[in-house]
Amino acid sequence: MSLSEWLLTKRNVYIKNNIRKISLKIPDGLWIKCDKCGLLMYYKTLNKNYKVCPECKKHFPTSSHDRVKQIIDKNSWMPNNINLASTDPLGFCDKKLYHKRLQDMQAKTGLLDAVQTGIGKINNLPVAFGIMDFRFMGGSMGSVVGEKLTRLIEEGTNLRIPVIILCSSGGARMQEGMLSLMQMAKISSALYKHQRKGLLYIPILTSPTTGGVTASFAMLGDIIIAEPNALIAFAGRRVIEQTIREDLPENFQTSEYLFEHGFIDLIIPRTQLKDQLYQVLSFYHKPHQ
Incomplete structure (x- = not known):
């Protein structure tokens, strides 16, 4: 394995581990995905919009x-x-x-x-x-x-x-x-x-x-x-x-x-x-x- 390949592998492992750590810190119910248009939104944003998707107007x-x-x-x-x-x-x-x-x-x-x-x-x-x-x-x-x-x-x-x-x-x-x-x-x-x-x-x-x-x-x-x-x-x-x-x-x-x-x-x-x-x-x- 060359030095550049070794560094690339290390970087990918570092990114993967940090993504896992970040995802573990996100509490349940913080994000919600619209099952009609696929928009991922902050739950408070949906609540402020009367539980209506701001993208496709689906009424939750x-x-x-x-x-x-x-x-x-x-x-x-x-x-x-x-x-x-x-x-x-x-x-x-x-x-x-x-x-x-x-x-x-x-x-x-x-x-x-x-x-x-x-x-x-x-x-x-x-x-x-x-x-x-x-x-x-x-x-x-x-x-x-x-x-x-x-x-x-x-x-x-x-x-x-x-x-x-x-x-x-x-x-x-x-x-x-x-x-x-x-x-x-x-x-x-x-x-x-x-x-x-x-x-x-x-x-x-x-x-x-x-x-x-x-x-x-x-x-x-x-x-x-x-x-x-x-x-x-x-x-x-x-x-x-x-x-x-x-x-x-x-x-x-x-x-x-x-x-x-x-x-x-x-x-x-x-x-x-x-x-x-x-x-x-x-x-x-x-x-x-």
Whole structure:
């Protein structure tokens, strides 16, 4: 081995060892890679951009806590019905006992169930706001989700303020059977009374919004808003294709497809959602409210 080759080998070993040392010093969760465009970004950068990729605009999943910070004015959020928690009325068991699954989800998310509700302000305009959280059992709608949303709508009606529900759900919660399906009618009935008073209701459909949520309050808005490229559906693609015996378009069940076919009214990126909600609310706002 010549001197130059020996020096080159030593240099490569030195670089390799130092790269290993540097990588060991980087804590977990510091960087994140966009699975759509491959952009490697600092996690705080993603958070500052409302968890939207700055390169390809992919909307990453986010929590109900983050949603409150993104949309509601600082120090204006007043949560309600915070102590409502699901029980196990059917003694249901699949791979795990339902009551044990609830306990695990509560410990993991810090929530008692899959929705947060409360009264807050958007640029100083009051709203009744409900935020579903997909982290809690896929945002599934059980008795507590239905009860909290119904109470929220009733409070919005009594206060004569708009109701906004941010939807993120896999549908009705099978572990509560018919009790879960009943929530569709209960929430829809409360919305009917709210809208009979001439009050505004806006659902915001995020990815995913499916099943019984889509079949009820997610599609009953005066103005229906969706995030870009959100999955919005009732049944799955395979079930529909097998039923109608036809192939579906590639972008079927996306917010863009539904917008083109008149199912939703607006597609608004998360980074612009608060400002555009304010514009809509300002248009409908009545001074005596």
